[in-house]
């Protein structure tokens with residue numbers, strides 16, 4: 001089955017094979033694996049040893065993002081969130097429910113927020129301490145310009161928390177070049193092509209404050225304190241040890257492929273094949289080409305009444321391609337992931353399968369509903 005969703009992604013067999021073992025998390029062999037993951041992830045994030053550290057948490061991206069918000073934004077602190085997609089709305093909800101005050105900067109889910117809009121919002125409200133932004137918006141497929149927005153945040157003397165969950169490993173970002181960034185947040189199961197199960201924050205240590213999180217489980221300062229006390233190979237609480245073992249192999253493969261630039265090139269080509277392929281089938285991509293990111297392509301559902309999402313997903317699955325059976329865009333779409341251990345050649349096959357599945361359903365009018 002070709003899994004084309006924006007996480008958890010299709011993995012390579014070597015990654016899955018690393019899970020076929022019982023592991024004691026405190027075993028010295030495993031401690032070395034875990035410490036090595038932290039070091040390699042810090043390097044991929046462009047972190048500066050001593051200034052930044054990899055602070056992982058068991059669980060999913062939402063957990064890691066909440067931990068970053070709680071650990072870095074003071075309780076009651078004001079956070080600007082550009083709201084141009086479903087994951088941005090989730091980030092805003094995490095901040096709000098953690099007792100931080102969210103200032104929303106609404107925008108359509110079809111285009112990125114601009115650095116100018118961020119600068120204006122920050123100038124208008126000096127009480128905003130942080131900007132919480134989604135890098136790659138996994139709802140629609142747009143990419144917010146983390147480099148330019150980071151520069152605007154820096155110029156305004158504020159702080160940035162970057163939800164790079166569907167971006168990290170593919171889209172460029174270096175903490176060393178972004179001193180305004182308190183944390184970049186991502187997971188094991190997206191562009192780094194590991195198993196789901198671990199959330200990562202690579203954070204500035206000088207911005208952490210013991211106890212600020214108001215939650216022991218989600219306190220990054222405590223994750224750091226634990227590393228200082230028990231070693232970088234030690235993890236608080238029971239880890240998904242097999243997922244970590246698999247992730248170490250995924251990082252080997254990431255390096256062997258050529259790191260972030262190579263991954264971006266492959267995903268970008270997957271996206272191009274898909275975007276042009278669905279257009280050639282008479283379908284309408286949800287985004288303009290210039291706003292289309294390399295992580296996920298969303299496509300307007302066809303106008304033909306013969307189209308319905310679940311039967312389409314089922315017909316596609318019967319042809320060996322699995323996509324999401326829901327959409328997160330403002331208008332009805334179907335979503336196809338471009339990330340994971342997938343080649344452009346396989347993407348060409350997926351486009352053919354999409355055409356065939358539409359045929360199976362008898363969908364003739366393919367333009368947007």
Ligand SMILES: *Cc1c(COP(=O)(O)O)cnc(C)c1O
Pocket residue numbers: 006007060061062063087134135136137138163164165166187
């Ligand atoms: C996947 C994702 C998350 C986190 O999702 P989980 O299901 O909690 O792992 C957060 N933000 C973005 C942009 C994502 O793509």
